[in-house]
Amino acid sequence: MRIITISREFGSGGRELGKRLADTLGFSYYDKEIISAIAKESSFDEHYVEETLLRGLTPNYTLTFGHTFAFGPDPIMQNELKILKLQQEIIKELAKQGDCVMVGRTSGSILEKDFHPLKIFVYADSAAKLARCRSRADEGENLTDRELEKKIRQIDEGRARHQRLFTDKKWGARENYHLCINTTGLEIKNMIPPIKAYALAWFSQHSSEV
Amino acid sequence: MRIITISREFGSGGRELGKRLADTLGFSYYDKEIISAIAKESSFDEHYVEETLLRGLTPNYTLTFGHTFAFGPDPIMQNELKILKLQQEIIKELAKQGDCVMVGRTSGSILEKDFHPLKIFVYADSAAKLARCRSRADEGENLTDRELEKKIRQIDEGRARHQRLFTDKKWGARENYHLCINTTGLEIKNMIPPIKAYALAWFSQHSSEV
Numbered sequence: 001m002r003i004i005t006i007s008r009e010f011g012s013g014g015r016e017l018g019k020r021l022a023d024t025l026g027f028s029y030y031d032k033e034i035i036s037a038i039a040k041e042s043s044f045d046e047h048y049v050e051e052t053l054l055r056g057l058t059p060n061y062t063l064t065f066g067h068t069f070a071f072g073p074d075p076i077m078q079n080e081l082k083i084l085k086l087q088q089e090i091i092k093e094l095a096k097q098g099d100c101v102m103v104g105r106t107s108g109s110i111l112e113k114d115f116h117p118l119k120i121f122v123y124a125d126s127a128a129k130l131a132r133c134r135s136r137a138d139e140g141e142n143l144t145d146r147e148l149e150k151k152i153r154q155i156d157e158g159r160a161r162h163q164r165l166f167t168d169k170k171w172g173a174r175e176n177y178h179l180c181i182n183t184t185g186l187e188i189k190n191m192i193p194p195i196k197a198y199a200l201a202w203f204s205q206h207s208s209e210v
Numbered sequence: 211m212r213i214i215t216i217s218r219e220f221g222s223g224g225r226e227l228g229k230r231l232a233d234t235l236g237f238s239y240y241d242k243e244i245i246s247a248i249a250k251e252s253s254f255d256e257h258y259v260e261e262t263l264l265r266g267l268t269p270n271y272t273l274t275f276g277h278t279f280a281f282g283p284d285p286i287m288q289n290e291l292k293i294l295k296l297q298q299e300i301i302k303e304l305a306k307q308g309d310c311v312m313v314g315r316t317s318g319s320i321l322e323k324d325f326h327p328l329k330i331f332v333y334a335d336s337a338a339k340l341a342r343c344r345s346r347a348d349e350g351e352n353l354t355d356r357e358l359e360k361k362i363r364q365i366d367e368g369r370a371r372h373q374r375l376f377t378d379k380k381w382g383a384r385e386n387y388h389l390c391i392n393t394t395g396l397e398i399k400n401m402i403p404p405i406k407a408y409a410l411a412w413f414s415q416h417s418s419e420v
Contacts, residue, residue, distance in 0.1 A: 026229055049254060091347070099221055121384070123384065123385065125385070146391070169370075172384075174331070174333065174384045174390045174392070175333065175335070175380075175392075177390075177392065178392045178394075179389075179390070179391060179392065180384045180389070180390035181389060182384070182385075182387065182388045182389065184388075185415065185416055186412065186415055187415060190410065190411050190414070190415060191411055191412075193408075193411070194404050194405075194407035194408035194411050195404075195408070197403060197404035197407055198401065198404035198408065200404075201400050201403070201404050202396065204400070205395065205397060205400060206395055
């Protein structure tokens with residue numbers, strides 16, 4: 001099984017990179033599919049699942065509502081835990097089905113031990129991320145650059161926080177990835193052939209270990 | 211001019227990667243050559259030049275010898291400053307001569323503004339770096355794993371310190387590089403074709419900017 005997991009800064013083009021890489025390799029591609037599967041299994045609304053995965057388990061609830069575990073189970077917390085458990089199960093289940101590229105959802109950390117994925121981190125400088133967000137009609141249309149930068153930072157902070165629920169390996173720290181790609185100034189589609197070649201060379205050397 | 215600069219953790223194989231990449235691209239390769247050139251220009255001993263570049267400008271001298279700038283120029287400090295100035299000049303001079311790969315010597319930071327190099331960082335996990343050092347007969351022969359790890363860490367700290375003399379961009383922080391390659395578990399020679407392809411694709415997109 002050859003699994004590629006992609007973590008990415010918001011606006012860096014990691015999703016495009018992952019999709020194109022999956023297409024050129026003939027691998028399955030999972031991103032929002034993971035959320036849909038969790039929603040289906042849990043019978044929660046997709047939007048609620050996505051929000052929860054973005055936000056992570058926040059202690060805010062207990063602070064806001066005066067509930068703690070000591071006062072018995074908090075239903076909101078229980079829903080969150082259920083979603084996180086499903087996230088792990090579904091990601092592992094998908095990984096078992098064959099070669100694939102997974103974008104986000106902490107899949108690298110979740111699969112690391114059992115599936116030895118090639119873990120890629122995609123990032124870009126702030127100006128490049130702003131420009132990429134602006135080029136997508138639905139993102140930050142009414143925001144100033146400063147507001148959009150703040151939004152980008154908050155989304156990435158959410159991803160880092162979410163990862164901390166599963167592992168003590170820090171989100172975005174290069175030592176936790178096999179390859180870190182800075183997309184600043186690059187047309188992603190032009191970089192796919194060498195990234196594909198890198199992935200295949202990497203798997204050919206790691207397959208004996210798995 | 212296509213310049214590739216390689217920064218690397220000690221024992222990660224960054225030097226081998228740089229040399230092989232230069233060979234396959236038909237680019238010039240500079241590493242120890244930079245030290246030799248500084249030694250020649252300054253008429254300092256090569257070993258002294260190398261030590262100085264590894265160590266950086268340490269305030270230890272002034273502490274140890276009770277000299278400070280307030281008491282007039284410190285001859286040791288002056289020698290160091292001379293070497294650092296030559297380092298910058300020689301690196302820029304070599305870059306002007308044509309396509310090349312430069313390993314170490316803070317070349318990425320020194321060339322960044324005028325030459326827009328492709329900046330690569332090479333790293334590996336601790337076990338892989340230990341194994342690589344052990345496989346080189348002259349490195350850490352009589353050291354325990356713990357001592358060798360400490361030596362590796364000290365050398366990398368020296369590199370980070372040296373870089374701080376030239377730039378506030380942190381050594382090893384992924385945002386200061388275009389590509390970060392984790393060599394853990396890899397035969398470097400097998401990774402050269404995709405890295406070459408990546409470099410050529412990168413330059414083809416950045417050439418219009420320079």
